[in-house]
Amino acid sequence: MLDELFERLEKQDRLALARLLTLVAREEQLDVIRSRAGKRPEKTRVVAITGNAGVGKSTLVGKLAEYLRSQGQSVAILACDPQSPLTGGALLGDRVRMPSRPDDPGIYIRSVAAASGHQAVAEHVDVMIRVLGRYGFDVVLLETVGAGQGDTAVSELADVVVLLVQPESGDELQWEKAGLLEVADVVVVHKADLAGADRTEGQVKELLSLPGCRKIAVLRVSSTKGEGFEALWQAVLESPRHAAAADEDARELLRRAQEILAERFHRQGDRVGNVIDRWKRQELDEAQAADELLQLLAR
Amino acid sequence: MATAMDRKLWAQWQKEIENAPPPVQPPTTVSSVPIDPLYTPDNLEDFDYDTELGYPGQFPYTRGVHATMHRGRLWTMRQFAGFGTARQTNERFKFLVAKGQTGLSTAFDLPTLMGIDSDDPRSLGEVGRLGVAVDTIEDMRQLFDGIDIGKLSVSMTINAPAVVVMAFYLAHAQDSGVDWRSLRGTIQNDTLKEFHAQNEIYFPPEPSVRLTVDVIEFCTRHVPKWNPVSVSGYHIREAGSTAVQELAFTLADGFHYIDQGLERGLGVDEFAGRLSFFFNAHNDLFEEIAKYRAARRVWAERLRNHYGAKQEASCKLRFHAQTAGCTLQDKQPEVNLIRVAYQALAAVLGGCQSLHTNSMDETLALPSEHAVTLALRTQQVLAHETGVTNTVDPLGGSYFVETLTRQMEQEAGRYFERIEELGGMLPAIDRGFFRREIADAAFAYQREVDAKHKLIVGVNAFQEADEKPLELLEIDQAVESGQIESLHRVKADRSQDDLDRTLADVRRAAEAEENTMPTLIDAVRARATVGEVMCALAEVYGRCDATVV
Amino acid sequence: MSKQPSLRIVLAKVGLDGHDRGVKVVARGLRDAGFHVIYPGLWQAPEAVIRTVADEDADWLGISLLSGTHMTLVPRLIEQLREAGLGHVGVLVGGIIPEADIPKLTELGVARVFGPGTPMEDIVQFLRDSGSRTHA
Numbered sequence: 001m002l003d004e005l006f007e008r009l010e011k012q013d014r015l016a017l018a019r020l021l022t023l024v025a026r027e028e029q030l031d032v033i034r035s036r037a038g039k040r041p042e043k044t045r046v047v048a049i050t051g052n053a054g055v056g057k058s059t060l061v062g063k064l065a066e067y068l069r070s071q072g073q074s075v076a077i078l079a080c081d082p083q084s085p086l087t088g089g090a091l092l093g094d095r096v097r098m099p100s101r102p103d104d105p106g107i108y109i110r111s112v113a114a115a116s117g118h119q120a121v122a123e124h125v126d127v128m129i130r131v132l133g134r135y136g137f138d139v140v141l142l143e144t145v146g147a148g149q150g151d152t153a154v155s156e157l158a159d160v161v162v163l164l165v166q167p168e169s170g171d172e173l174q175w176e177k178a179g180l181l182e183v184a185d186v187v188v189v190h191k192a193d194l195a196g197a198d199r200t201e202g203q204v205k206e207l208l209s210l211p212g213c214r215k216i217a218v219l220r221v222s223s224t225k226g227e228g229f230e231a232l233w234q235a236v237l238e239s240p241r242h243a244a245a246a247d248e249d250a251r252e253l254l255r256r257a258q259e260i261l262a263e264r265f266h267r268q269g270d271r272v273g274n275v276i277d278r279w280k281r282q283e284l285d286e287a288q289a290a291d292e293l294l295q296l297l298a299r
Numbered sequence: 300m301a302t303a304m305d306r307k308l309w310a311q312w313q314k315e316i317e318n319a320p321p322p323v324q325p326p327t328t329v330s331s332v333p334i335d336p337l338y339t340p341d342n343l344e345d346f347d348y349d350t351e352l353g354y355p356g357q358f359p360y361t362r363g364v365h366a367t368m369h370r371g372r373l374w375t376m377r378q379f380a381g382f383g384t385a386r387q388t389n390e391r392f393k394f395l396v397a398k399g400q401t402g403l404s405t406a407f408d409l410p411t412l413m414g415i416d417s418d419d420p421r422s423l424g425e426v427g428r429l430g431v432a433v434d435t436i437e438d439m440r441q442l443f444d445g446i447d448i449g450k451l452s453v454s455m456t457i458n459a460p461a462v463v464v465m466a467f468y469l470a471h472a473q474d475s476g477v478d479w480r481s482l483r484g485t486i487q488n489d490t491l492k493e494f495h496a497q498n499e500i501y502f503p504p505e506p507s508v509r510l511t512v513d514v515i516e517f518c519t520r521h522v523p524k525w526n527p528v529s530v531s532g533y534h535i536r537e538a539g540s541t542a543v544q545e546l547a548f549t550l551a552d553g554f555h556y557i558d559q560g561l562e563r564g565l566g567v568d569e570f571a572g573r574l575s576f577f578f579n580a581h582n583d584l585f586e587e588i589a590k591y592r593a594a595r596r597v598w599a600e601r602l603r604n605h606y607g608a609k610q611e612a613s614c615k616l617r618f619h620a621q622t623a624g625c626t627l628q629d630k631q632p633e634v635n636l637i638r639v640a641y642q643a644l645a646a647v648l649g650g651c652q653s654l655h656t657n658s659m660d661e662t663l664a665l666p667s668e669h670a671v672t673l674a675l676r677t678q679q680v681l682a683h684e685t686g687v688t689n690t691v692d693p694l695g696g697s698y699f700v701e702t703l704t705r706q707m708e709q710e711a712g713r714y715f716e717r718i719e720e721l722g723g724m725l726p727a728i729d730r731g732f733f734r735r736e737i738a739d740a741a742f743a744y745q746r747e748v749d750a751k752h753k754l755i756v757g758v759n760a761f762q763e764a765d766e767k768p769l770e771l772l773e774i775d776q777a778v779e780s781g782q783i784e785s786l787h788r789v790k791a792d793r794s795q796d797d798l799d800r801t802l803a804d805v806r807r808a809a810e811a812e813e814n815t816m817p818t819l820i821d822a823v824r825a826r827a828t829v830g831e832v833m834c835a836l837a838e839v840y841g842r843c844d845a846t847v848v
Numbered sequence: 849m850s851k852q853p854s855l856r857i858v859l860a861k862v863g864l865d866g867h868d869r870g871v872k873v874v875a876r877g878l879r880d881a882g883f884h885v886i887y888p889g890l891w892q893a894p895e896a897v898i899r900t901v902a903d904e905d906a907d908w909l910g911i912s913l914l915s916g917t918h919m920t921l922v923p924r925l926i927e928q929l930r931e932a933g934l935g936h937v938g939v940l941v942g943g944i945i946p947e948a949d950i951p952k953l954t955e956l957g958v959a960r961v962f963g964p965g966t967p968m969e970d971i972v973q974f975l976r977d978s979g980s981r982t983h984a
Contacts, residue, residue: 014902014903015902015905015933015934018902018903018904018905019905021905022856022905022983025853026853054730054731083884084879084880084882087879087880087881087882088854088882089854089878089879089880089881089882089883089884089885090854090879090883090884090885091875091876091879091885091887092884092885092886092887093875093886093887093889095886095887095888095889095900096887096888096889097889100888100892100893100896100899102893102895102896102898102899103895108903109900109903110903110904111884111886111904113854113884168722168726191729194726194729224503224841225841226841409863409864409865409915410864412864413864415864421864421891421893422864423917423920424863424917424920424921425863425864425915425917428915428916428917429865429915429916497866498866498867498868498890499866500866537867537869538867538868538869539869539873625869628964628965629944629963629964629965630965662944662964663944663946664916664946738872738873738876741869741872741873742872742873742876742877745873745877745968746968748967749967749968749969755965758965759965759967768947771946
């Protein structure tokens with residue numbers, strides 16, 4: 001089946017593309033698809049869009065996609081929404097704010113559910129990006145679930161990370177700085193048509209001028225008025241692509257090692273708990289407990 | 300209110316209640332507000348008659364906006380009607396007037412409501428289906444042909460393109476020699492609730508409100524007896540909100556229009572009195588009555604104390620009510636007659652100024668003449684046979700109703716605070732606040748129905764195995780092609796130069812942030828269509844095509 | 849190591865009517881029952897619905913209609929699904945559909961029509977029993 005799907009993918013068959021992404025999401029023949037899809041082509045640029053809920057990520061992604069289409073670039077969007085950890089269900093509503101261009105083959109939108117609350121993007125997005133690259137998209141826009149602790153993972157997946165903030169979010173800025181400005185390559189003050197955009201822009205710039213901060217572009221975009229997209233794309237192009245994204249294979253290896261580690265911990269769950277309990281009861285000291293844990297993992 | 304209660308007897312009752320089996324369905328209102336088994340003077344310890352109720356026709360109007368209410372003058376029985384072509388609806392209007400209806404109410408079809416023309420590809424299958432198709436001023440002339448709009452009050456339910464339809468109406472009035480100053484009626488023109496609930500959206504929120512205020516401002520100056528906006532909770536409720544949400548969001552919308560009118564330089568007493576309201580009449584009799592009473596009190600207090608209104612009219616909340624379409628069921632549809640009757644009772648006991656009673660077949664099709672007649676008869680029975688009109692606000696002073704009214708008022712106040720915290724009306728819309736609140740309530744309600752915590756006759760209780768279908772009104776499919784043909788004839792017949800010139804003027808006025816009404820009247824006289832005018836405005840205002848989940 | 853997959857269902861409002869109370873309630877109900885629900889918003893043209901179903905590789909398409917245009921729009925959607933090579937996608941219709949039209953719709957290939965007042969559980973059970981022809 002995979003042979004046929006990849007053959008069709010080469011011929012730009014959208015249904016084959018869609019099916020392959022489903023297989024990735026379902027973790028069916030994941031490793032085969034990863035290697036068949038190959039490394040992401042150099043020309044495919046991956047841009048992550050992140051920011052708090054309500055800041056207008058979907059809207060901006062949609063408008064940016066339209067801008068890119070007007071520049072002749074083909075665009076794929078991976079729009080992540082959270083999945084319920086209890087039921088596995090998800091309500092994927094990002095398309096509501098994205099362009100509907102049923103006759104345009106140069107745009108592809110896929111809604112993906114991100115498991116467990118703390119992930120900023122869905123699992124195996126890296127493989128999805130490879131498949132989209134193989135299909136031939138110039139740009140992949142990766143919309144995160146929302147800003148949060150998982151965002152460092154995003155900077156490994158994407159060439160450039162764009163962080164959205166909005167006017168009147170002054171209170172959140174300190175927090176934004178703590179977590180997010182670290183991963184952002186471009187900061188967009190979105191909804192720039194609203195009052196207070198200048199002030200927010202000033203605040204962000206001030207924060208970024210503190211010693212030790214990287215040089216980060218700060219600009220204003222209004223999706224309502226369709227303003228600022230050219231400048232945004234220019235900033236994306238000028239931002240150096242993450243080395244991590246280029247060095248995908250090494251990252252892959254590390255990721256697998258982490259997975260194996262996690263799996264072994266999981267498999268030995270009861271015994272791990274037992275060691276922890278004994279340590280809590282002070283039957284083991286820290287060094288002994290750590291040593292026992294490592295022995296468990298080696299099994 | 301003095302609490303002269305015998306504590307021993309009270310304790311005895313309390314004990315009996317505790318030992319009684321609990322109700323099978325939780326005793327809550329339709330909005331899931333828990334209700335006590337009994338209300339006593341204890342609930343109203345600090346009750347003050349003069350400040351909380353007062354007398355009918357006096358501040359804060361809790362008991363009604365007129366001194367004698369329905370005893371002096373019945374509410375207007377105003378049945379919403381419209382389907383097919385303007386000619387067909389015109390016939391239905393004349394039929395309703397002949398049956399004794401005292402005001403007209405126009406339903407437009409979906410393309411008109413969305414501001415697009417009948418020949419637009421998106422209109423396919425929708426022309427004349429749920430209301431009357433109006434593309435140009437010619438349709439408006441046809442719609443009111445032979446009807447004296449100088450005498451009869453006319454209501455038009457339209458929002459995003461309300462400015463355009465108002466321009467049609469004013470141009471038609473002028474051309475038929477009717478003085479604008481004698482025109483009575485209402486145009487819904489409430490664009491805010493479209494963003495909360497109803498989704499007939501064309502421009503982004505800010506210019507949408509701007510156009511609403513254009514109509515308010517223009518009518519304040521030139522059409523003084525007209526209600527230029529009907530601030531509507533009806534659709535918010537239909538979308539699944541609770542009674543409190545309906546109350547709070549509607550009043551918050553009203554306050555926003557007042558703010559915007561003031562910003563235009565209108566004095567509050569110049570226009571506040573012309574704002575009218577439109578509420579839902581849902582199933583829960585007492586909750587609904589409390590809602591209407593609280594609405595009047597909250598509005599009056601805000602207008603006087605916050606906006607400094609001096610005139611009584613500015614503080615009086617007048618409202619139209621319609622029975623709740625969302626409560627009608629397609630199972631055992633005749634049962635809908637009974638639902639509608641109780642809902643109408645709530646509206647009347649709550650002091651409505653006009654009322655639409657739904658027809659029993661409305662979930663299935665547009666109402667047949669038989670069903671419309673029964674719906675109107677329901678109001679006539681209520682007015683003339685039940686005796687509810689004999690005294691004003693008969694439930695005033697009820698421990699229960701007064702407690703509910705207070706609760707409603709307090710809960711609405713909490714919503715006003717939350718909207719304020721979000722930065723006001725437009726930022727709250729931007730953040731999806733209203734939609735989320737309403738969708739949460741709708742979902743919670745559905746779960747209660749699924750769990751049979753709420754019973755619906757014929758749906759999750761008392762079902763019938765064999766149902767006999769009602770006779771339904773069929774809409775002739777030829778309407779669509781006929782309407783498109785007549786639209787093309789109008790387009791072929793007009794002067795392109797006049798059209799271009801007047802539409803350019805519309806754009807210029809919008810760009811210059813002038814009131815667009817005068818330019819719109821010129822454009823529709825030049826036979827510009829609804830769709831053409833809306834497109835011209837969109838060139839300046841932008842379009843809003845996304846709504847949030 | 850594949851996981852228990854969730855069925856993917858596109859819920860589409862077609863035509864001009866903006867009544868989305870029902871579709872939103874169903875969307876949340878299906879989400880809570882473990883489905884992946886893709887909701888592209890109001891006023892979807894048939895072509896846009898087909899594109900969404902294709903790109904999202906959906907197992908099911910639920911069409912919500914309250915304006916009475918079902919006999920115009922549903923046949924068109926089903927025909928376009930087949931033309932797009934998506935004949936395997938199951939089609940549901942929700943909304944106000946007169947009794948007399950239901951057999952016509954099922955004949956066209958609609959798997960099931962759910963009228964107003966349908967308990968959520970009925971929809972969930974129907975989808976679970978039917979499974980997916982997209983991923984048979």
